[in-house]
Amino acid sequence: MLGMNIVCSRSSEYHAQKLASPQWQKLLFVEQGNKTKIVRRHLEVCVFSCLMAELRSGDICVKGSENYADHQEQLLLWSECLPLIEQYCADLAFANNAACFVKQLKSWLTETAAVMDAGYPDNRQLIINYLGEPVLKKSVRHELSPAAKVLLEAVEKLF
Known part of the structure; x- marks a missing residue:
């Protein structure tokens, strides 16, 4: 620290x-x-x-903020969004209907969970406690570089 x-x-x-x-x-x-x-x-x-x-x-408030755009004026009505959904979903490789989108998300989450589960035995920072809950251990601190040590000493002298 x-x-x-x-x-x-x-x-x-x-x-x-x-x-x-x-x-x-x-x-x-x-x-x-x-x-x-x-x-x-x-x-x-x-x-x-x-x-x-x-x-x-x-x-x-931020002085002068009235000179910036009102984000609410930039929002689209749902009727304006509907024609854009097809291309938006295609650009992001998302399914363009609710049922397929949910199926796609479940598949991605299942694949991600499998990758994480496969890596668990080698992950020394993640443990499962007695309640079955995942707990991240504190990362091991790396040694400060010589330049960082000099800077830290200079800052500590100021205070």
Whole structure:
């Protein structure tokens, strides 16, 4: 995790706590030695999730966004979609009727499951627990490159 963390100042930790719900905070903060660190990638996802929710609710807006197209004006009526379905399905190699499409999807899923099942004995990251549920193990961390180590040390010195 070292490559994904930055050291928190008290100020950044305070702001992250105000932004993040208790569930997010469990993912964001990591204790390493006597320092609290934030997992940067988790923080990025948290910030953009909060931003998305605020944009949807109308609590915030993007200045000048009224100058961009309204996506709802670009939606097609179903009657306009019907003549396009045949070619669209052909382009994607999909069946163009519901019964055949469902049959095709079931076939693809069955084939994919067979490939995954065949690879299971060699997959060291996937286990089946005592409840019969698949569980992914944490990936083995690769050693940081020398350049990444220098960058990480420089960032940690800043905070």
